[in-house]
Amino acid sequence: MKIAFIGGYGHLGHGLYQLAKHNGHEAYKIGRSDSKSYLDVDLVVLTTPPSKTIFCLEEELDLKDDIPIISFVAGIPLETYTPHTVAGAVKAMTNIAACDGKGFTVWAKDRDMDPIPISRVYAFMDMLGKGSEVDDSNSTKSVDSYLDDATALIGSGTAYAVKLIENFVQYGVSENLDRSMAQKWVKESFLSALHLLEDDDAENIVNSIASPNGTTAEGLEWLSSDKVDLSIHNALAVTGDKCRELGENH
Ligand SMILES: NC(=O)c1ccc[n+]([C@@H]2O[C@H](COP(=O)([O-])OP(=O)(O)OC[C@H]3O[C@@H](n4cnc5c(N)ncnc54)[C@H](OP(=O)(O)O)[C@@H]3O)[C@@H](O)[C@H]2O)c1
Numbered sequence: 001m002k003i004a005f006i007g008g009y010g011h012l013g014h015g016l017y018q019l020a021k022h023n024g025h026e027a028y029k030i031g032r033s034d035s036k037s038y039l040d041v042d043l044v045v046l047t048t049p050p051s052k053t054i055f056c057l058e059e060e061l062d063l064k065d066d067i068p069i070i071s072f073v074a075g076i077p078l079e080t081y082t083p084h085t086v087a088g089a090v091k092a093m094t095n096i097a098a099c100d101g102k103g104f105t106v107w108a109k110d111r112d113m114d115p116i117p118i119s120r121v122y123a124f125m126d127m128l129g130k131g132s133e134v135d136d137s138n139s140t141k142s143v144d145s146y147l148d149d150a151t152a153l154i155g156s157g158t159a160y161a162v163k164l165i166e167n168f169v170q171y172g173v174s175e176n177l178d179r180s181m182a183q184k185w186v187k188e189s190f191l192s193a194l195h196l197l198e199d200d201d202a203e204n205i206v207n208s209i210a211s212p213n214g215t216t217a218e219g220l221e222w223l224s225s226d227k228v229d230l231s232i233h234n235a236l237a238v239t240g241d242k243c244r245e246l247g248e249n250h
Helices: 009-024 050-060 095-102 115-127 143-155 155-176 180-200 202-209 215-225 228-248
Strands: 002-006 026-031 043-046 069-071 091-093 104-110 129-133
Touching: 002 115, 002 215, 009 026, 009 095, 009 115, 043 050, 043 115, 091 115, 095 104, 095 202, 104 115, 104 143, 155 180, 155 228, 180 202, 202 215, 215 228
Parallel strands: 002 026, 002 043, 043 069, 069 091, 104 129
Antiparallel strands: 091 104
């Protein structure tokens, strides 16, 4: 498949471009000053900054009828893309691990697409790792609302998770553990936590670890008094708010 990555010199665009090449696709990076008219491709992928996306759509992009668009741009509503493609538009949110085929992607399409364009979309999504398509037919939430949540929990959330893990590592280093040893211990501990969550809920797991007056109970009390839960909630909430703001002010 021939794929154009508009914004392909940026972090996400470049990573996805490399992934596409690695998977045998013919990939092209389209930068700010490159032409975006009548691209000879099967699929267009947008990874432009939210603030530049409308200009790109309205002033630059001119697609042949059969080319679908997949946009990873945070905030901009799905319906914004609809007038710019006959084949159909997809709004998606992923995390940077998608560039290694290990991401998790949530996506929604703006209409029922014909077999050829939708098969291109599926082929692209399959490269990125795991994923989930959402629609709003049986939900009170709009697809844009799902995608805002995905931005908080998946796109940005991955950075927050990495930061949390790094805080654990820093503690180990502050106790004179070798950094690579601390990294290994923490990574394995987080993998164990994910394993436990496969079969049990969070409260049961925590209760099975925290015996009364024990070491874990002591630490949990600090987490609670420092309002760490609230801090994490607020970080995710401001991410979602920022998405909605980008959507309203595009
Ligand atoms: N990074 C992530 O983990 C991630 C995850 C999910 C979604 N996203 C979304 O992906 C998009 C890109 O994020 P990023 O982190 O990759 O940002 P980035 O590194 O800043 O990349 C954006 C790229 O788009 C280029 N660009 C700007 N205007 C353009 C135009 N009119 N035509 C073609 N290219 C243009 C920029 O070029 P100049 O530098 O020359 O301006 C830059 O190379 C954002 O909308 C973000 O919400 C990112």
